[in-house]
Amino acid sequence: MVFDLAFIWAGLIAFAVLVYVVLDGFDLGIGILFLFSKSEQDRDLMMNSVAPVWDGNETWLVLGGGGLFAVFPLAYAIVMPALYIPIILMLLALVFRGVSFEYRWRTTRWKSVWDMAFFGGSAVAAFCQGIALGALVQGIEIADRAYAGGWFDWLTPFSLLTGFAVMVGYSLLGATWLVLKTDGNLQVQMRRYAVYLGAATLALIGLVSLVTPFLEPTYYDRWFNLPGSLWTMAVPALMLILTWSFFTSLNDGKELQPFLSALGFFLISFVGIGISFYPMIVPPSLAIWDAAAPEKSLAFALVGAVILVPIILAYTAYAYWVFRGKVDPRQGYH
Amino acid sequence: MEGHFDQHGDSQPLALFGVPNEEEGRLDYAIEVPYLGSLILTHTLHDQIQGLNEFPKEEWPPVAIVFYSFRIMVAIGFAMLALGALGLLARWRGKLYDWPWLHRAAIVMGPSGFVAVLAGWITTEVGRQPYTVYGLLRTADSLAPVEAPAVATSLVAFIIVYFFIFGAGTFYVLRLMNRPPVVSDPDLHDGPTRAAGITPAPQLDSSFIPAKEETDHGV
Numbered sequence: 001m002v003f004d005l006a007f008i009w010a011g012l013i014a015f016a017v018l019v020y021v022v023l024d025g026f027d028l029g030i031g032i033l034f035l036f037s038k039s040e041q042d043r044d045l046m047m048n049s050v051a052p053v054w055d056g057n058e059t060w061l062v063l064g065g066g067g068l069f070a071v072f073p074l075a076y077a078i079v080m081p082a083l084y085i086p087i088i089l090m091l092l093a094l095v096f097r098g099v100s101f102e103y104r105w106r107t108t109r110w111k112s113v114w115d116m117a118f119f120g121g122s123a124v125a126a127f128c129q130g131i132a133l134g135a136l137v138q139g140i141e142i143a144d145r146a147y148a149g150g151w152f153d154w155l156t157p158f159s160l161l162t163g164f165a166v167m168v169g170y171s172l173l174g175a176t177w178l179v180l181k182t183d184g185n186l187q188v189q190m191r192r193y194a195v196y197l198g199a200a201t202l203a204l205i206g207l208v209s210l211v212t213p214f215l216e217p218t219y220y221d222r223w224f225n226l227p228g229s230l231w232t233m234a235v236p237a238l239m240l241i242l243t244w245s246f247f248t249s250l251n252d253g254k255e256l257q258p259f260l261s262a263l264g265f266f267l268i269s270f271v272g273i274g275i276s277f278y279p280m281i282v283p284p285s286l287a288i289w290d291a292a293a294p295e296k297s298l299a300f301a302l303v304g305a306v307i308l309v310p311i312i313l314a315y316t317a318y319a320y321w322v323f324r325g326k327v328d329p330r331q332g333y334h
Numbered sequence: 335m336e337g338h339f340d341q342h343g344d345s346q347p348l349a350l351f352g353v354p355n356e357e358e359g360r361l362d363y364a365i366e367v368p369y370l371g372s373l374i375l376t377h378t379l380h381d382q383i384q385g386l387n388e389f390p391k392e393e394w395p396p397v398a399i400v401f402y403s404f405r406i407m408v409a410i411g412f413a414m415l416a417l418g419a420l421g422l423l424a425r426w427r428g429k430l431y432d433w434p435w436l437h438r439a440a441i442v443m444g445p446s447g448f449v450a451v452l453a454g455w456i457t458t459e460v461g462r463q464p465y466t467v468y469g470l471l472r473t474a475d476s477l478a479p480v481e482a483p484a485v486a487t488s489l490v491a492f493i494i495v496y497f498f499i500f501g502a503g504t505f506y507v508l509r510l511m512n513r514p515p516v517v518s519d520p521d522l523h524d525g526p527t528r529a530a531g532i533t534p535a536p537q538l539d540s541s542f543i544p545a546k547e548e549t550d551h552g553v
Contacts, residue, residue, distance in 0.1 A: 081480045088488045092495050099499050106506040147479050 005299060006292035009071045010281060012305055013064055018270050020060035022263055023316070027054040029174020031097055031122020032167060033193070034115060041329065042186045043115060049181040049327045051101060053319055058094070059312060070301050074145060075281045075291040081147040082140045083132045083154055090128035097121030123167060130166025134159030137273065138215050139284040158211060165204035169266065172197035176259035179250075181327050191250060194258055198246055201262075205239070205269055212276060216284050219276045235272045242268065335404045335461055336371065339386045346371035346382040351405065354397045359387045395463040399456065407453040410446050417443050 027050040037043045069076045080087065100118035104111060135154035142148055175197050178190040213220040223232050242264040249257035281288045292298060336349060339359050348370035352361040375383050386394060417439060424430045462468055466476040 077478065081478045084480050084484055084488070088491070092491060095495055095499060099503065103502060103506060106510070110502075151481060151484060 005295060005302065006071075006289050008302065009067070009292065009298055010288045012302075012309070013067045013072070014270075014274060016060050016064040016067060018267070020057070020064055021266055021270065023057035023060060024054070025170045025266065026050070026173035026177040026259075027057060028097075028122045028126045029170035029172065030177065031118050031174075032126060032171045033174045033178070033190075034119040034122070036193070038185070038189065042189075045182055045186060045327055045329055046178060047101065047104065047118070049178060052323045053316075054101070055098070056316055056319060059316075063309075063312075067301075067305070071293050071298055072281055072288075072291040073293055075286060078140060078142055078145075078147045078282055078286065078291075079136070082149060083135055085151070086128040086131045086135070086154055090125050090132070093121040093124035093128065095121070097125060122170075126167045126170045127163040130163035131155075131159045133166065133273075134162030136283065137162070137212060137276070140282050140286075142282070142285055158215070161204070161211070162208055165201070165208055168197060168204055169201045169262075172201045172262050173259070173266070176250075176262045180255045180259050183326055194250055194262075195247070198250070198258075198262065201265060202239075202243060205265065209236075209269075209272065216276075218280075218284065222275055232275055235268055235275065238268050239265070335400050335457060336375070336383075338371070338383065341382050341385055345369050345380045346375065348374060352401075354401045356394070356397050393464065395461050400461045403453045403456040403460070407450050407457065410450040410453070413443065414446060414450075 030046050030050055034043060034046060037046060065076075068079070096117040098121075100114040100121065104114040104118065107114070131154060134156070138156060138158050140147065140149065141153065172194060175190045175194040179187055179194060182190070213223045223229060242261050245264075246258055246261035249261065277283060279287050279289075281291050293301075338346065338349070339361060345368065347366035347368045349361055350365045350367060352364035352366075355362045369379055372379055372381055386397065420436055420439070421430065424433050424436050430436075464472050464474070466473050
């Protein structure tokens with residue numbers, strides 16, 4: 001392992017993507033759960049529970065994408081054409097989802113239209129993110145430092161599986177977030193959903209984990225070679241502990257622990273993906289150092305990141321602190 | 335951008351308007367202010383910038399687009415200044431709240447900021463053609479390996495989605511504008527205390543308060 005600028009930047013980008021998944025995952029999940037809400041009042045509550053924070057969460061998507069563009073231009077130039085369709089779809093979906101936060105409160109006749117825009121936008125965005133993840137894991141064809149595959153290389157049974165898995169996983173985050181932020185009937189409903197969604201998420205994580213080592217010989221070696229496997233065994237072991245923590249806390253009526261445990265599922269899965277990937281940034285053949293921008297650009301951009309990332313983290317934490325506690329049904333965000 | 339094709343006499347005028355003629359390499363029907371071009375571009379009275387005709391034609395951006403979009407941006411900028419000056423004049427004469435033509439002009443100018451920004455954007459983006467990175471990378475060489483139909487499809491999708499979203503948004507904004515301002519908190523008949531100058535019109539002049547509000551307040 002070489003600890004240089006390219007490595008630090010790969011870590012920063014991975015961090016940005018992880019924070020994005022942790023923060024935006026639950027609000028996309030709430031959009032997906034919108035379809036299953038029982039009343040107008042519940043929908044208002046669900047939306048208000050994320051309204052003050054959702055757009056800040058998407059900062060990290062921009063940081064991940066913008067950072068990739070600045071410091072790993074080759075990876076950016078290969079991944080974007082390879083994932084052109086899912087990424088465009090995701091952006092369009094985020095447009096619908098974003099405006100529905102504002103428009104929904106401005107109309108009565110079209111309220112259901114914007115409800116559907118919120119659900120559809122969230123579901124499609126989550127699905128496309130999962131597809132992008134799956135397409136990256138299964139590997140991207142490169143020739144002459146450019147994407148060499150076709151239009152629909154990203155569309156495989158495996159990427160559909162990861163797309164579905166991310167949708168279900170985000171719904172789980174949304175449900176546990178609502179357990180934390182609401183009470184009464186909505187909380188009871190979400191607590192019930194969280195049990196099913198938790199089981200489904202774990203099953204899908206298991207399925208994806210079983211398939212992944214067989215996609216690339218490198219992945220297989222990472223996970224099944226002694227004595228290295230003794231280290232990688234920590235991943236499934238931690239997952240088991242989190243599973244126990246999730247279901248017992250949900251059962252005991254706790255409010256924060258199920259949400260944190262569900263976030264833990266994502267964190268551990270993310271680490272697992274990292275173990276498979278490293279040192280590639282675009283599997284199977286593009287390594288972190290091959291894709292990096294010149295040393296000078298890396299250093300220059302790092303100065304900005306070192307100043308800005310802590311500031312963003314601080315104000316994000318402050319925003320969550322200000323809006324802590326249950327959502328007040330009488331108080332709108334507007 | 336300047337519509338400057340050739341070096342002129344001993345100084346460069348500033349072309350206010352004209353019709354760029356790219357075939358002949360000149361500015362037709364030009365209305366020009368002498369010396370001003372030299373003053374703005376070189377900060378002297380007589381120095382000149384290189385004219386377009388000194389560059390090979392394949393290095394030219396589409397001249398007409400840049401020429402007009404820049405002038406649209408500048409014209410809107412001056413219109414904004416004029417509106418601000420009119421507002422000051424109205425304030426000075428004590429007519430800021432009852433000069434309907436000023437209010438109409440302000441409403442018409444509402445979208446002008448967007449138009450000016452778009453025109454300026456077009457000026458920079460078209461003006462740097464045929465390069466993506468000036469002198470280093472031509473636009474034609476910087477394409478991603480995405481097939482044209484895929485790009486066309488996504489472009490059409492964005493156009494449809496934007497028209498739909500902006501259409502709905504414009505509708506809601508116009509509907510909001512169509513409603514008279516209301517003080518939503520019943521305890522605050524007169525609204526919160528504000529600094530001089532930012533107090534909304536309805537709080538200053540009772541003739542602006544709609545009829546219904548007047549009876550409520552027993553005015």
